[in-house]
Amino acid sequence: xxxxxxxxxxxxxxxxxxxxxxxxxTATGYPSLFWYVQYPGEGLQLLLKATxxxxxxxxxxxxxxxxxxxxxxxxxxxxVQVSDSAVYFCALSDRSDYKLSFGAxxxxxxxx
Amino acid sequence: xxxxxxxxRYLIKTRGxxxxxxxxxxxxHRSVSWYQQTPGQGLQFLFEYFSExxxxxxxxPGRFSGRQFSNSRSEMNVSTLxxxxxxxxxxxxxxxxxxxxxxxxxxxxxxx
Numbered sequence: 713x714x715x716x717x718x719x720x721x722x723x724x725x726x727x728x729x730x731x732x733x734x735x736x737x738t739a740t741g742y743p744s745l746f747w748y749v750q751y752p753g754e755g756l757q758l759l760l761k762a763t764x765x766x767x768x769x770x771x772x773x774x775x776x777x778x779x780x781x782x783x784x785x786x787x788x789x790x791x792v793q794v795s796d797s798a799v800y801f802c803a804l805s806d807r808s809d810y811k812l813s814f815g816a817x818x819x820x821x822x823x824x
Numbered sequence: 825x826x827x828x829x830x831x832x833r834y835l836i837k838t839r840g841x842x843x844x845x846x847x848x849x850x851x852x853h854r855s856v857s858w859y860q861q862t863p864g865q866g867l868q869f870l871f872e873y874f875s876e877x878x879x880x881x882x883x884x885p886g887r888f889s890g891r892q893f894s895n896s897r898s899e900m901n902v903s904t905l906x907x908x909x910x911x912x913x914x915x916x917x918x919x920x921x922x923x924x925x926x927x928x929x930x931x932x933x934x935x936x
Contacts, residue, residue, distance in 0.1 A: 748927070755828075755914055756927040801867065809880050810921040811857065814867040 714739045718802050718815035725792055725822050733787040733818045735776075735802035743804040745769075745778050745785040746812070750799045759787075759800070792822045825851055828917050828928030836934045842903040845931045849896050849917030856898040857925060858890060861912040870913075873898055874921050902933075910935045 719734040737743065744763045748756040760769030765780035776787045785802060802815040829848045837843050849856050858870040869882040873892035890900040896917075902909055912932050916925035 746924075755830075755929040756916075758924060758926060761924060805925075807922070809872075811869045811872060811880055811882070812859070812867075812916075812925060813869070816866050 714743070714804060714806050714813040716802050716804055716813055716815035718800075718818050720816070720818070722819040722821060725820070727794060727822055727824055728791045729822075731787075731789045731792045731796070731820065733800055733802075733820070735785045735787065735815060737783050737785065737802075737804050739783075739804055739806060739813075741807055742780070743806050745776070746803045746805065747774070747776055747785070747787050748801045748803060748814075750801065750817070752798075756801065792820075794822045794824050796820065797822045828915055828926055830913075830915050830928040830931050832931060833929065834932050834934075836936065837905050838936050839905055839907060841905050842901060843905060843933060844899055844901045845913055845915075845933075847898045847900075847915030847917075847928060849898070849915075850926060853917035853919050853926075854896050855918045855921045855923075855925075856892055856896065857916045857918075858898070858900050859914045859916065860884075861914060861930070862910075867914075870900065872921065879921060905935045907935050909933065 715738045746761045747759040749759045760771045762769040762778035768777045774789045799817045803812045855874045857872040872880040887903045892898045912930045914930045916927045918925045
C-alpha cells in the first residue's frame with residue numbers, strides 16, 4: 713500500500729534560519745505529492761504540490777521537488793519567520809483512487 | 825469564493841450516542857472526502873463521495889457512514905459513539921476526485 717514517512721519533530725528554529733523537512737514515500741505508479749500546513753486550532757491548508765517527477769512546487773518561500781529516483785519530496789524554506797510555526801504534513805494522492813495518504817506530521821516552532 | 829465550511833465546529837457527546845457532522849464544499853466542487861485526525865493515528869481517510877455516490881471507503885467500522893446530496897453538501901454520521909471516536913473530523917472538497925483537495929476547519933468531537 714501507499715505510505716509517507718516524514719522526519720520526526722519537533723523542530724525548533726530561530727527566525728531567519730533554514731528549514732528542511734524530509735519526506736519519502738512508497739506508492740505504486742506515479743502519485744501526486746503535497747505539503748499541507750496546519751496552524752493551531754485550524755484545518756489543513758494546501759502549501760504546495762507537484763504532480764510529476766522533477767516538478768518543483770513553491771509557495772510563500774517554501775519549495776519542494778518531486779524526486780522519483782529517491783521517492784522524496786523534501787520541504788525547504790530559506791529564512792523562516794515566527795508565523796511559520798505550525799504542523800507540516802507531507803501527503804500523496806494515488807492516481808487509482810485519489811485519496812490522500814499522510815505522513816505523521818512535523819511540528820515546527822520558530823523562535824524570535 | 826468561500827472555502828469549505830463545516831458545522832458544528834465543536835461537539836460533546838456521550839458514549840452510545842450518535843452524531844451527524846455537516847460539510848459544505850467550495851462552490852462548484854463535486855467531490856467531498858472525510859478524514860479523521862487523532863494524536864495516536866494521525867490523519868486517516870474515512871470515505872469519499874462524488875455525484876452523490878460513495879466512491880471510496882477507508883478502513884473504519886460500519887458505525888461510520890456518510891452521504892452526499894444533490895447540491896454536493898455532505899454529511900457523515902457516527903452511531904454508537906465510543907471514547908476512541910474523539911477526534912478532529914476534516915472534510916475536504918475538490919472539483920472532481922483527481923483534482924487537489926481543499927480542507928475545511930474541521931469539527932472537533934469529544935466523546936465522554
